[in-house]
Amino acid sequence: MDVTIVGAILLVIVIVIAAQTIKIVPQQHAWVLERLGRYHATLTPGMTIVLPFIDRIAYKHILKEIPLEVPSQVCITRDNTQLQVDGVLYFQVTDPMKASYGSSNFVFAITQLSQTTLRSVIGKLELDKTFEERDFINHSIVSSLDEAAANWGVKVLRYEIKDLTPPKEILHAMQAQITAEREKRALIAASEGRKQEQINIASGGREASIQKSEGERQAAINQAQGQAAAILAVAEANAQAIQKIAAAIQSTGGMEAVNLKVAEQYVSAFGNLAKQGNTLIVPGNLADMGTMIASALTIVNRGKAV
Known part of the structure; x- marks a missing residue:
């Protein structure tokens, strides 16, 4: 019985000594070892053998953040x-x-x-x-x-x-300041919008005026070009008519036709005098109609000679 007790005591002592001798330091930890009350070493992660009753773990530190x-x-x-x-x-x-x-x-x-x-x-x-x-x-x-x-x-x-x-008072003041600043920004944004609107309207009016003036200018140019083309066409038609009349006069019987035409127009002109008013104007030598026609033909012949 005594032997059993002694054996148990010895086993406990061995276990205690082993526990005091073997130290296992966890990862990301560091233990400070003192020997006889003085700093001896810093134990890093892993198993370490220390001297029991002489060495002591004085401090344990975590190396993590x-x-x-x-x-x-x-x-x-x-x-x-x-x-x-x-x-x-x-x-x-x-x-x-x-x-x-x-x-x-x-x-x-x-x-x-x-x-x-x-x-x-x-x-x-x-x-x-x-x-x-x-x-x-x-x-x-x-x-x-x-x-x-x-x-x-x-x-x-x-x-x-x-x-x-x-403090609460400062918070209220800051809130009021923020509200005022937002209202200010809103007013500025609204005024900027109105300003841009006026600019757009003025720019649109300017563009419309320019487009209108350009249209009127182009219309005037087109009208002038049309009138010039019409005058040119009339002139060309008159020139062609004159050329054809001249050619007709040079042809056989052309002069007789001119004499006849002049006589007809002369007689027609005197016939229209009475229609223009109450006063009738007649030449003094109306009886000598042949002489007057001959005078007209003389003028025609001079123009031809020229």
């Missing part, structure tokens, strides 16, 4: 406006030894430093700029934290502002 929610705080802008600001900080342990001995609590230190840096950056900006310069704020905080956290074995990767909340 860690999100840290920064508590909400009140910041005062350059134009003395209060803002309720909260954010999220992302960091990663890069040196487990410094993270263990560089600060008693590097997470608390990073949180406090991010808050003080945020208040300092917000204090340099006016209210409107805080909404426009989020990237600048985030970059400024990361730069300040990264420089200080290097002594703590921590790398600050980025900082993101979750929310910027001004």
Whole structure:
């Protein structure tokens, strides 16, 4: 019975010693090993043999990127406006030894430093700029934290502002300003529309006037060309008629026909005198009709000779 108890005790001791000797570090973790109270080594992922009762795992760190929610705080802008600001900080342990001995609590230190840096950056900006310069704020905080956290074995990767909340009075004023700005843009757009409408109407009237004047000009040109063509056609017809009359006069019996035509027109002209009015004008030598016809023929013959 005593042998069994002793064996069990020895088994427990062996198990305890084995548990104290063999250490298995998970992936993306780092353990800080102290030997006799002093830093000895940083254990990397995998199995490691340590000395029981001499070596001690003092700190365990996660090497993954860690999100840290920064508590909400009140910041005062350059134009003395209060803002309720909260954010999220992302960091990663890069040196487990410094993270263990560089600060008693590097997470608390990073949180406090991010808050003080945020208040300092917000204090340099006016209210409107805080909404426009989020990237600048985030970059400024990361730069300040990264420089200080290097002594703590921590790398600050980025900082993101979750929310910027001004007081209710400021929110109402900003909403009124946005409404006024939208109304202003609407009025400007309407005036621009009316302006463009007037420009289009004036441009259309101008184009219509130009088209009308061009039409009238073309019509006048066409009318003038038509009249010129008609005059030319009449002249050509008269020329052809004269040529034909001249040719007829030169032909056999042509002169007799001209004499007869002149006599007929002479007699007809005197016959129409009575129709033009109440006064009748007759030549003094009306009885000598043959002499008058001969005089007319003499004029015709002179024209022919010429």
